[in-house]
Amino acid sequence: MATTALDRYQRLESGGLWRPDPDAQRRDVVVTFGEATLVISDKAGRALSHWSLPALRRENPDEVPALYSPGLDGGETLEISDTDMIEAIETVRGVISKSRPRPGRVRLLSAGGIALAIAGLMVLWLPGALREHTLSVVPEVKRVEIGRALAEEIERGAGRPCEDPLGLAALDVFRERMGVEEIRVMSASPRAAVALPGGVVVLDRSVIEDHEDPAVAAGYVIAARQGAPDPLGALLDAAGTRTTFRLLTTGRLPEAAIRRHSERLLAGAQPAVEDGILLAGFDGAGVPSRPYAFAIDVSGETVLPLIEGDPFRGREAPPVLSDSDWVSLQQICRE
The missing domain is CATH 2.30.29.30 (Pleckstrin-homology domain (PH domain)/Phosphotyrosine-binding domain (PTB))
Known part of the structure; x- marks a missing residue:
């Protein structure tokens, strides 16, 4: 009763x-x-x-x-x-x-x-309820703050961020096109792409430099975000109830919790995402999925659903970046 x-x-x-x-x-x-x-x-x-x-x-x-x-x-x-x-x-x-x-x-x-x-x-009951309540009340500005703190910790293990001035200007255009708060390109990240709280995304330079089509880089951003629909929830799951309660009551996370989670993110593999969820992300972002699919598997055998289910198959997709912006972005890590 x-x-x-x-x-x-x-x-x-x-x-x-x-x-x-x-x-x-x-x-x-x-x-x-x-x-x-x-x-x-x-x-x-x-x-x-x-x-x-x-x-x-x-x-x-x-x-x-x-x-x-x-x-x-x-x-x-x-x-x-x-x-x-x-x-x-x-x-x-x-x-x-x-x-x-x-x-x-x-x-x-x-x-x-x-x-x-x-x-x-x-x-x-309490740990799960505490987690859900905390996630429901943490404001977006605090999520962005946590995401940036994680990105700064990730720099320790992913090399310095790339900061060529023309490349940064193009990166801001790319960020706006992808509808995220911030994108940082790292010089030596073990992960191709990591989605952090508050719409902060970290990319390895190879995502930008090794491909001719900006839709590939866009695909990595989409896959990272679709694979981590709530990055703050993942952080709290790993950090535990005490850290969750501290965030709820003080609005702060211990530096040690930020550091440990950044290490977990760099050591982990790229999260697997169901094809249907991934395709929905491409459709919502206005990005074709075929370029990303062939970047993952040049043969296309293991990514056939992404090729055949491309939301822009048979029609022209909106450009991800202009040619000049893409060339500038590819030079973001030059010395």
């Missing part, structure tokens, strides 16, 4: 008025209903407080707006007018109240069972 009630209201959100202590001003906040907590955040998505649902108390029964406290002595309060959120909280409070242990030996056994259930919930 408890699971059904919790599932019904999962990820419900509403506004509220939060007071951290009796002498403080009330603040407009966003209240997110989770399976084990109420998360109180500011308008920018920063978490201000986490309240345990089992400990939640209603200070004014049957009145609206409803006034809640976390069951502590600190004077923290939360006022909610949204009827859906009040219904959700009261439903779960009722379920929890019915599940509270009874006196005697049965009470002791029930308390032990509830403790085990809560422990299991924390182990099995």
